[in-house]
Amino acid sequence: MKCTIKDIAKEAGVSITTVSLVLNNKPCRVAVQTRENIIKISKRLHYKPNSTAKALVTKKTQTLGLIIPDISNPFFSELAKGVEMEAQKNNYHIIFCNSNQNGKKDLTNLELLISKQIDGLIISTSLNNSDTKYINQFNRLIFENELPVVAVDRKIPNKNYDTVSLDHREGGFLATMHLLELGHRKIGCITGPTDSDSANERYKGYIDALSLYDVPHDKSLVYHGDYQINSGIEGCEELIKKGVSAIFACNDMMACGAIRQARLMDKIIGKDISIIGFDNISICEILDQPLTTIHQPVYEMGKNACELIITLINEPRSKNQLIKFLPTLIKRATTNTYIED
Amino acid sequence: MKCTIKDIAKEAGVSITTVSLVLNNKPCRVAVQTRENIIKISKRLHYKPNSTAKALVTKKTQTLGLIIPDISNPFFSELAKGVEMEAQKNNYHIIFCNSNQNGKKDLTNLELLISKQIDGLIISTSLNNSDTKYINQFNRLIFENELPVVAVDRKIPNKNYDTVSLDHREGGFLATMHLLELGHRKIGCITGPTDSDSANERYKGYIDALSLYDVPHDKSLVYHGDYQINSGIEGCEELIKKGVSAIFACNDMMACGAIRQARLMDKIIGKDISIIGFDNISICEILDQPLTTIHQPVYEMGKNACELIITLINEPRSKNQLIKFLPTLIKRATTNTYIED
DNA sequence: GTGAAAGCGCTAACAG
DNA sequence: CTGTTAGCGCTTTCAC
Numbered sequence: 001m002k003c004t005i006k007d008i009a010k011e012a013g014v015s016i017t018t019v020s021l022v023l024n025n026k027p028c029r030v031a032v033q034t035r036e037n038i039i040k041i042s043k044r045l046h047y048k049p050n051s052t053a054k055a056l057v058t059k060k061t062q063t064l065g066l067i068i069p070d071i072s073n074p075f076f077s078e079l080a081k082g083v084e085m086e087a088q089k090n091n092y093h094i095i096f097c098n099s100n101q102n103g104k105k106d107l108t109n110l111e112l113l114i115s116k117q118i119d120g121l122i123i124s125t126s127l128n129n130s131d132t133k134y135i136n137q138f139n140r141l142i143f144e145n146e147l148p149v150v151a152v153d154r155k156i157p158n159k160n161y162d163t164v165s166l167d168h169r170e171g172g173f174l175a176t177m178h179l180l181e182l183g184h185r186k187i188g189c190i191t192g193p194t195d196s197d198s199a200n201e202r203y204k205g206y207i208d209a210l211s212l213y214d215v216p217h218d219k220s221l222v223y224h225g226d227y228q229i230n231s232g233i234e235g236c237e238e239l240i241k242k243g244v245s246a247i248f249a250c251n252d253m254m255a256c257g258a259i260r261q262a263r264l265m266d267k268i269i270g271k272d273i274s275i276i277g278f279d280n281i282s283i284c285e286i287l288d289q290p291l292t293t294i295h296q297p298v299y300e301m302g303k304n305a306c307e308l309i310i311t312l313i314n315e316p317r318s319k320n321q322l323i324k325f326l327p328t329l330i331k332r333a334t335t336n337t338y339i340e341d
Numbered sequence: 342m343k344c345t346i347k348d349i350a351k352e353a354g355v356s357i358t359t360v361s362l363v364l365n366n367k368p369c370r371v372a373v374q375t376r377e378n379i380i381k382i383s384k385r386l387h388y389k390p391n392s393t394a395k396a397l398v399t400k401k402t403q404t405l406g407l408i409i410p411d412i413s414n415p416f417f418s419e420l421a422k423g424v425e426m427e428a429q430k431n432n433y434h435i436i437f438c439n440s441n442q443n444g445k446k447d448l449t450n451l452e453l454l455i456s457k458q459i460d461g462l463i464i465s466t467s468l469n470n471s472d473t474k475y476i477n478q479f480n481r482l483i484f485e486n487e488l489p490v491v492a493v494d495r496k497i498p499n500k501n502y503d504t505v506s507l508d509h510r511e512g513g514f515l516a517t518m519h520l521l522e523l524g525h526r527k528i529g530c531i532t533g534p535t536d537s538d539s540a541n542e543r544y545k546g547y548i549d550a551l552s553l554y555d556v557p558h559d560k561s562l563v564y565h566g567d568y569q570i571n572s573g574i575e576g577c578e579e580l581i582k583k584g585v586s587a588i589f590a591c592n593d594m595m596a597c598g599a600i601r602q603a604r605l606m607d608k609i610i611g612k613d614i615s616i617i618g619f620d621n622i623s624i625c626e627i628l629d630q631p632l633t634t635i636h637q638p639v640y641e642m643g644k645n646a647c648e649l650i651i652t653l654i655n656e657p658r659s660k661n662q663l664i665k666f667l668p669t670l671i672k673r674a675t676t677n678t679y680i681e682d
Numbered sequence: 683g684t685g686a687a688a689g690c691g692c693t694a695a696c697a698g
Numbered sequence: 699c700t701g702t703t704a705g706c707g708c709t710t711t712c713a714c
Contacts, residue, residue: 345706345707345708346707346708347707347708357707357708357709358709358710361708361709361710362709362710365709367709367710390707390708391706391707391708392708393706393707393708394706394707394708394709395707395708395709396708397706397707397708397709398707398708398709398710399708399709
């Protein structure tokens with residue numbers, strides 16, 4: 001039932017070498033007739049080469065590892081899609097591992113993937129700057145095994161691998177500029193968690209834009225959130241009390257919370273108050289008042305990371321790349337021109 | 342740098358057999374001292390067994406294939422998470438493939454996965470009943486390679502593999518019963534696409550509930566949608582005109598559309614009209630008026646599918662299983678007691 | 683207690 | 699144009 005290269009060789013009355021040569025389209029002069037015969041037989045027998053055996057000798061598994069914090073997070077599932085689609089196109093397979101925001105798991109997953117002889121790794125790490133012990137072990141493993149690595153979204157501490165990420169600062173800038181251009185001057189900001197680099201960058205972009213418009217940076221208009229819906233609600237309440245006419249929420253979840261709260265306070269969104277989010281999660285469009293937000297080209301980032309790792313595999317000495325994608329503004333219904341009251 | 346069993350053997354001054362024995366904890370009498378020495382050396386050298394080589398001899402790769410239509414769909418990413426978490430627990434890895442709703446890709450993906458010697462397959466197929474040619478090839482491949490298979494959510498046409506799915510009919514029933522119990526009698530239904538089994542089942546559940554309450558099934562109160570937001574909008578408009586006091590939308594996307602439309606028509610949701618969805622996608626909670634809906638335990642389904650495939654791998658003769666998960670009602674803010682006007 | 687040797691399915695020199 | 703042979707890294711009988 002299961003047939004190997006041997007069975008075909010026997011059936012065709014040739015050596016396994018010849019079969020291997022033919023089936024791999026090697027530039028080798030095999031008589032057209034033998035060639036066709038071998039192909040015919042391999043089809044009849046439904047021959048499927050054993051990639052495990054092949055990998056053992058070629059040292060190439062055509063398999064990539066993908067380590068992410070959580071596949072059920074829309075950001076990462078979209079990323080995974082981009083990676084996988086590109087991989088499929090290039091005859092690679094993806095083994096994915098959830099690390100569950102647990103830095104230690106990044107390490108154990110890496111060990112297992114190395115055991116599996118992956119050709120390259122794409123990782124959005126869960127390692128924190130404080131996990132020194134794991135970080136060192138992680139980097140040593142990569143080094144010892146000469147494993148090509150591409151970091152996505154978050155860089156690996158203490159080491160500069162090729163990286164694909166988003167320019168979060170530019171995103172924060174874009175969002176705030178949009179509000180400024182609409183005439184708003186008293187603009188509140190609900191930030192993300194302070195230990196997140198990307199959240200901090202978004203916040204920096206907000207400051208950048210304000211200073212470009214010579215708007216003094218009033219720290220009392222900054223509410224420190226945690227990317228969860230509740231901090232959107234609480235932040236919004238506080239900021240409205242302080243009289244802001246617009247709010248930049250550093251992610252869409254918090255923007256949703258802000259909308260909810262603003263309505264509760266009888267504000268009409270897009271009139272009494274403008275709200276802009278960040279991420280462009282799918283829900284933004286579905287809302288009965290679609291959310292203005294900053295879009296991250298996540299799919300493209302995944303695709304790109306995959307392209308990059310494949311290049312790295314084929315040209316190990318290619319120079320280190322640091323690709324930053326640019327976010328874009330998606331204007332929808334929650335932001336509008338400032339009207340003095 | 343990369344070290345094999347041989348290196349350890351040489352270093353320890355023993356044969357590779359002994360090393361293999363020790364490192365695999367084989368019930369073999371190896372002197373405690375040699376044993377400890379081998380373990381120490383393998384640690385020092387950071388030995389990582391080559392699973393490719395191991396697989397070649399054991400015929401087990403500890404790898405599972407996961408074929409799904411689209412990882413970026415929240416349903417499937419949640420499913421994938423359940424599968425992967427359980428796999429990790431059992432020392433299996435997951436190779437995932439998107440088929441992009443393309444039945445033919447199910448086939449090519451399967452071929453590649455077989456080449457990779459996966460131990461088992463979990464699949465939510467994109468094959469339609471009409472793809473006879475591919476279906477037959479698909480089923481033949483599985484059979485010839487004696488590959489353990491678990492179908493999730495959607496069954497593979499023409500063949501009864503072990504299956505993990507949701508009782509969609511019960512879900513439709515639950516949703517409609519909820520509305521009936523609230524006193525509604527003129528209940529509209531926005532269905533899913535007619536070629537989707539699960540959509541049809543949900544609709545059947547709606548009919549079941551109506552008949553239980555002796556409410557005649559008025560076909561004019563059924564709007565045939567396609568699971569997209571727009572059919573929710575259009576369906577809602579039509580149904581409101583027909584004077585329904587409640588709507589069962591067969592998925593949450595359409596329910597969102599319905600809410601949008603109802604508001605546009607100046608109806609107060611939960612008062613003038615009750616709306617219930619299906620799926621419990623994450624957005625339901627975030628909405629400023631959280632959606633009442635039917636929850637599918639997707640994560641558990643993934644976990645279960647993984648458990649099932651592992652059982653199947655270990656006990657190939659275990660009897661065919663057909664696991665149906667039960668949906669649950671999540672009461673939130675969009676449904677309420679019927680008030681006569 | 684430990685080792686020699688065969689072999690998993692395949693590729694790749696090297697011969698002929 | 700085709701076959702012989704060695705070997706990838708590991709497990710597993712069987713012998714010592």
